[in-house]
Amino acid sequence: MKTIEELFNDEILEMMKTEITQAYGNEVLFLGWLDESGMVCKVEPVARGNDECVSFPYEWGMKCHVVIHNHPDGQLSPSGADISIASTLAQWGIGFYIVDNSLSNVYVAVEPVLQKSILAVDVDGLVKLVSEGGKLSQLLDGFEERSGQKEMIRMVSESLNTGSPALIEAGTGIGKSMGYLLPSVSWALKNNKRVVISTATINLQEQLIRKDIPLVKKLLEVDFDYVLMKGRQNYICLRKVEELKKELFTFFDEEDIDQFNLLAEWALKTDDGSLTDLGFIPKSSVWDAVCSETITCLGNKCEFYGRCFFNRVKQKAAKSTLIVTNHHYLIADSSLPPGTGLLPPYQYLVLDEAHKIEDSATSYYTTQIDRYYLIRVLRRFYFKKKREGGFLLYLLKAIPEEERETIDELIDMTVALYGEIQSTFDTIDVFVKDLLHVEKREAELCESVVHGKLLELKEENLNMDEWNRVVLRALLSIRAGFDRLVGFLEKIKSKINKNEFLIRQIDGYCARFSDISSVLSSLVSIEDRSFVRWVEYKDKSVFYMAMVDVSEVLKETIFRRVKNYILTSATLTVENNFSFIERRIGIENEVMECIFPSPFDYKSQMKIFIPTDAPDPENQAYIQQHAEMIYRFIMLTGGGAFILFTSYKTLNGVVSLIRDKIEERGIRVLVQGERPRYNLLEDFKEDIHSVLMGTESFWEGVDVPGHTLRSVIISKLPFKVPSDPVIKARMDKIASEFGNPFIDYLLPLAVVKMKQGIGRLIRNRRDRGIITILDSRIIRKSYGKVFLNSLPPAELVVDSFENLIKEFNFF
Numbered sequence: 098m099k100t101i102e103e104l105f106n107d108e109i110l111e112m113m114k115t116e117i118t119q120a121y122g123n124e125v126l127f128l129g130w131l132d133e134s135g136m137v138c139k140v141e142p143v144a145r146g147n148d149e150c151v152s153f154p155y156e157w158g159m160k161c162h163v164v165i166h167n168h169p170d171g172q173l174s175p176s177g178a179d180i181s182i183a184s185t186l187a188q189w190g191i192g193f194y195i196v197d198n199s200l201s202n203v204y205v206a207v208e209p210v211l212q213k214s215i216l217a218v219d220v221d222g223l224v225k226l227v228s229e230g231g232k233l234s235q236l237l238d239g240f241e242e243r244s245g246q247k248e249m250i251r252m253v254s255e256s257l258n259t260g261s262p263a264l265i266e267a268g269t270g271i272g273k274s275m276g277y278l279l280p281s282v283s284w285a286l287k288n289n290k291r292v293v294i295s296t297a298t299i300n301l302q303e304q305l306i307r308k309d310i311p312l313v314k315k316l317l318e319v320d321f322d323y324v325l326m327k328g329r330q331n332y333i334c335l336r337k338v339e340e341l342k343k344e345l346f347t348f349f350d351e352e353d354i355d356q357f358n359l360l361a362e363w364a365l366k367t368d369d370g371s372l373t374d375l376g377f378i379p380k381s382s383v384w385d386a387v388c389s390e391t392i393t394c395l396g397n398k399c400e401f402y403g404r405c406f407f408n409r410v411k412q413k414a415a416k417s418t419l420i421v422t423n424h425h426y427l428i429a430d431s432s433l434p435p436g437t438g439l440l441p442p443y444q445y446l447v448l449d450e451a452h453k454i455e456d457s458a459t460s461y462y463t464t465q466i467d468r469y470y471l472i473r474v475l476r477r478f479y480f481k482k483k484r485e486g487g488f489l490l491y492l493l494k495a496i497p498e499e500e501r502e503t504i505d506e507l508i509d510m511t512v513a514l515y516g517e518i519q520s521t522f523d524t525i526d527v528f529v530k531d532l533l534h535v536e537k538r539e540a541e542l543c544e545s546v547v548h549g550k551l552l553e554l555k556e557e558n559l560n561m562d563e564w565n566r567v568v569l570r571a572l573l574s575i576r577a578g579f580d581r582l583v584g585f586l587e588k589i590k591s592k593i594n595k596n597e598f599l600i601r602q603i604d605g606y607c608a609r610f611s612d613i614s615s616v617l618s619s620l621v622s623i624e625d626r627s628f629v630r631w632v633e634y635k636d637k638s639v640f641y642m643a644m645v646d647v648s649e650v651l652k653e654t655i656f657r658r659v660k661n662y663i664l665t666s667a668t669l670t671v672e673n674n675f676s677f678i679e680r681r682i683g684i685e686n687e688v689m690e691c692i693f694p695s696p697f698d699y700k701s702q703m704k705i706f707i708p709t710d711a712p713d714p715e716n717q718a719y720i721q722q723h724a725e726m727i728y729r730f731i732m733l734t735g736g737g738a739f740i741l742f743t744s745y746k747t748l749n750g751v752v753s754l755i756r757d758k759i760e761e762r763g764i765r766v767l768v769q770g771e772r773p774r775y776n777l778l779e780d781f782k783e784d785i786h787s788v789l790m791g792t793e794s795f796w797e798g799v800d801v802p803g804h805t806l807r808s809v810i811i812s813k814l815p816f817k818v819p820s821d822p823v824i825k826a827r828m829d830k831i832a833s834e835f836g837n838p839f840i841d842y843l844l845p846l847a848v849v850k851m852k853q854g855i856g857r858l859i860r861n862r863r864d865r866g867i868i869t870i871l872d873s874r875i876i877r878k879s880y881g882k883v884f885l886n887s888l889p890p891a892e893l894v895v896d897s898f899e900n901l902i903k904e905f906n907f908f
């Protein structure tokens with residue numbers, strides 16, 4: 098083993114000594130960087146502990162070559178915790194050294210892997226592939242050279258070659274997936290690295306897996322492994338299926354049993370074993386019982402290990418050059434300590450549809466709890482209705498005779514907990530209704546039917562005495578009920594130490610109950626302002642808790658953890674500036690930034706109409722006048738239109754006023770919410786005269802090329818409702834930091850959304866169409882110029898509604 102002098106120079110040792118002295122001789126954790134000869138040439142102290150241990154934030158370790166800490170007692174043997182950290186770091190090629198306080202000795206627990214110099218990709222060669230006469234032109238029908246794509250290949254290559262992160266806005270039609278796939282694959286293969294590509298939508302993942310990556314293989318004439326990684330709970334667990342076949346009584350009713358039997362049959366035939374391959378959406382009560390979970394998995398002790406669907410994907414991922422996944426799964430995986438996640442170690446990341454990463458993180462860090470959820474969890478555990486069933490009966494059969502009394506006690510506790518949940522939520526319902534002054538009918542008719550009525554849970558909104566007496570006490574009592582179940586289950590576990598499967602099942606219930614307990618605790622801690630909490634009243638009360646600012650967690654768990662990242666989307670900028678997205682998601686490094694405009698000729702392909710006399714939403718006759726304008730624009734194009742709304746109230750109001758009139762003219766009206774989104778889109782694509790009226794989910798991720806979609810009507814500038822608790826909490830936070838919540842948040846958010854909405858119209862060089870913005874604030878208000886500056890370079894016609902109608906001669 099090398100001596101300390103062979104690994105550290107004097108200057109570094111001196112600096113470390115000073116740090117340890119200043120920490121009163123306690124443990125100090127240093128990150129270290131090596132020079133080419135392997136000597137530590139730079140250190141950074143990042144944590145200080147006591148004389149026995151120091152906390153270790155894994156994310157920091159990912160950036161350095163070696164992690165170093167001192168053992169104050171002078172004993173250099175690694176502790177159990179040291180070995181566990183060292184073995185995790187080893188997966189990333191990061192070394193682990195232990196030194197004594199006098200810095201005279203060093204113990205090398207793990208040798209660092211010295212980074213070989215990066216081999217640059219042949220950028221010109223890649224660009225040639227997608228140029229006129231290049232290989233892509235031979236493989237692709239209707240090939241058109243796109244200069245933006247070539248520039249993007251150059252920029253992604255530079256980012257990978259130099260290790261500088263990049264933000265790239267790539268306009269529609271650039272061919273951005275090829276723009277990052279070609280350099281990423283080429284670079285990864287050359288340098289023996291792995292790249293993870295994360296997207297927001299399933300559509301894009303499917304496109305990458307089925308079309309783009311196979312095309313990259315042909316273009317580069319190389320073979321490499323790639324895989325689509327979905328969350329573990331998307332896969333069926335064969336072991337659970339086998340066990341449950343013998344224990345059908347654990348299911349709640351005949352419908353659940355029938356569905357389980359279907360799943361069991363399918364599990365024998367499917368190659369993929371994931372929900373996508375299933376062909377129907379199973380009830381959550383059934384799928385929860387059979388899906389793969391970390392806590393209940395027996396790993397390589399499982400007799401189904403060789404056939405296990407999830408493990409097969411995991412093994413494939415371990416040898417894959419490219420892993421395609423989604424933002425939600427990426428965030429879930431990143432929230433686990435390194436080495437314990439489900440994705441194999443990776444250091445290079447491409448985020449496509451990167452403008453959605455804040456939403457994905459918000460959704461991941463949002464918790465929802467109501468009586469139905471709690472009862473559903475308990476029902477798998479134990480129920481007694483027409484008959485008795487659930488896991489406890491299964492457990493009853495499996496434990497020694499003398500322990501059965503404990504199960505009886507558990508049954509009694511569970512029954513009591515059912516009662517407590519029902520009565521507590523009955524009381525809470527009355528309390529919440531009273532606070533909101535809501536009658537049920539009113540709740541159904543209120544502004545946003547989807548959101549119901551809500552109350553933000555913070556001290557200034559509540560009578561704290563009443564809150565503590567009614568809600569806090571009741572929720573904490575439910576929490577205590579779940580804690581008691583965990584305590585009992587832990588006791589029972591020690592009696593059945595031979596049955597590994599059962600033990601894992603018990604662990605699974607303990608984990609679920611403990612999660613509920615900690616969510617209930619956090620829910621009532623209303624003084625913690627890093628989360629926003631609210632209760633919504635639809636038919637019953639539903640509690641929510643969401644993280645206010647996800648930038649820190651994204652920075653720590655993703656951007657600081659990887660060696661390099663590339664973020665791309667068609668809409669990352671506001672007025673050609675990336676600072677909004679950077680602020681929102683915690684990007685603080687020096688990053689390369691570039692906008693590659695769409696290759697489409699917007700001047701000839703698109704017109705943008707803005708009626709100067711569009712009705713004012715404050716006006717009483719707004720819906721009536723608004724609906725009339727929409728109707729007349731629909732008649733001008735003979736259908737073929739998306740009408741994008743920002744609220745269900747306006748959508749429903751407009752539909753009720755003009756639907757019949759439109760349909761009388763032979764134009765079919767498709768309305769969001771009336772049928773599944775996919776079916777609405779398919780019908781729209783097939784019927785060239787139909788119109789589709791929708792809110793939120795139709796503003797983005799929808800691709801309808803051709804004449805079928807020739808008009809997009811933006812009903813209103815898509816500002817988020819400031820009364821949405823998460824939006825409001827974010828605005829309050831910005832205000833508390835002396836920012837301007839409107840300018841710094843609401844406005845840019847709306848601009849990005851508008852760009853997405855407009856982006857639905859022109860999908861290829863042959864498409865032509867009209868954008869109509871029925872919100873005159875875009876020309877009346879001073880902030881309107883931010884929207885106007887972000888429009889595509891199409892012909893802009895701003896005139897009275899009647900003049901615009903006269904002007905209409907586009908098709």
Ligand code: SF4
Pocket residue numbers: 333334335336337389390393394395396397399400401402405406407408
């Ligand atoms: S290995 Fe785990 S997930 Fe796979 S079948 Fe076995 S228990 Fe289920």
